[in-house]
Amino acid sequence: MHGPSRQKRVVVFGIMGQMPFAGMAWQVLQYLEGFRRLGWCVHYVEDTGQWPYDPERQTVTDDPAGEVAYIQRMMEWVGLPEQWAYRSGVDGRIFGLTDSGLSAVLAAADVLLNVCGATVLREEHLAIPCRIYLETDPVLPEIQAARGVPFTMNMLSAHTHHFTYGENLGEPDCGIPASPFHYQVTRPPVVTDWWDAEPPSDTGAPFSTVAHWKQTDKDVEWNGELYKWSKDVEFRKFLELPRRCPEPFELALTGIDGEGRDELESLGWRTADALRVSGHIETYRDYVRAARGEFTVAKDQYVRMRSGWFSDRSVCYLAAGRPVITQETGFSKFVPTGRGLFGFETLDEILDAVDRIAGDYDAHSEAAREIAADCFEAEKVIGKLLEEAGL
Template sequence: MVTDLWKTKQSPSAATVFTSVANWSTSGLKDISWRGQKYLWSKSREFLRFIAAPKKAGETFELATNIDRAATRRKFERNCWRLHCPLQMSVDYWLYRDYIQRSKGEFTVAKDQYVRLNTGWFSDRSACYLAAGRPVIIQETGFTKIYGGKAGLLSFGSLDEIVEAVKRINADYAKHSRAAYDLAREFFEAEKVLKSILDRADI
């Protein structure tokens, strides 16, 4: 990624919240079965597992997603979530970037397959948050063996770990913001990534 396109000098206001953007349910499209276990290609089950996270952390989280069932939407709202329509920003880069830059940080889960198979997956969207200097709290998939886990990019596997991550970021937001940007520069900057690929290809 080109981090300069995401960098912002604007600090989040006191009213900003942790956000994310996601397809609600893609299960069935790429679900797999292996050794009697089914692994889902969807984030929806993981979001529901951690639906109490903002309420328990004393925060408001916002999710830009397409939940059709009114009962599910109400369940999120009862647990201190705001729901936002993702359609317009999904086709407009500038709206998408502005949404990320106006956020306090990102809170998100990973797809069931990535979590249970410990794939090391990491979201390109989360990399955009990092490049904007917005700390990320994301479900552990094994990526912390390579980067993150200390400041700017925190992983979780339980509700208590989410609460602790929120506390750590709130206690020193400036430190986590700087660390987020530094991680994006170190691991996702286009020049470094492309150079590494070309070097390994001996080009």
């Protein structure tokens, strides 16, 4: 007779306190919930070594109280009020779990999931038998690994498995260089029932998105070409869209000054404050639900490299029954498009997608939900990841 099987244990490492914005929180929370629904014992740990960030003053601080309170609220919301720990990058103090409690959680863990690859693993982390590097932003790490950058090589070597949102990685049409590490592909998970929504009540609801407008700190050169990180590079290719289409378009932005907003609004775009939208997870979810759909672009790196990347924000729009029109990265090789989800390369393709959605909004809304459930449901995505990791 065999006794009851031991519950599997996972520790999810992330940065939702260090980056206390709703998009990052939803990313982590959907992993936590996906594991829990698969029957795993789940803990969240934040241990990046970085000093705390104060979103109101938009600067680092030596006071971790804000980050600790934010993580506590998120973990209470997801129903795991005591299953978290935060280590201060200032003095090493641990909040949430006790020091001994955190040590016990790490010692008992079967899997470590390093979301965004944002945590440099400590010696005590290396005892966990399965350590998964989860790359949500492909291109730069692969280029750094191809160049043998010591920090990147050490970071990746500390993990037993490597997964990426770059679903086209290794395909003939993908320009991302081969890595010395074996990457497997995955997708952003979404807990679809968290996003259930009625059709938008406002007949003038826009196609919207949330984005950082200008950001250049991750531009990278490869084979004599510069691949850019900033979203404005791709948005600028389609600035005339509102003048060509009767539907309203709204961009909730950060990283843009007043002059930039004035330029967009003069061209017919609506703008909103991304910091306000992203201040609370419920506000962010309400913003998604209030939209007619999502229109967005991808980063130049993802587009020109044909990465196959897909957005963890877009999967939330899909789950809410909001059709998505997003720039092609090669993702359409792996996810169905043409109903509820449209990839584009040209302005005419955007206009065609808008027309098709307008022609039968209810059908495209239902198709969006079906794509979320079939391709991105958290239990399916995480279950496949675990299977491919040999668990």
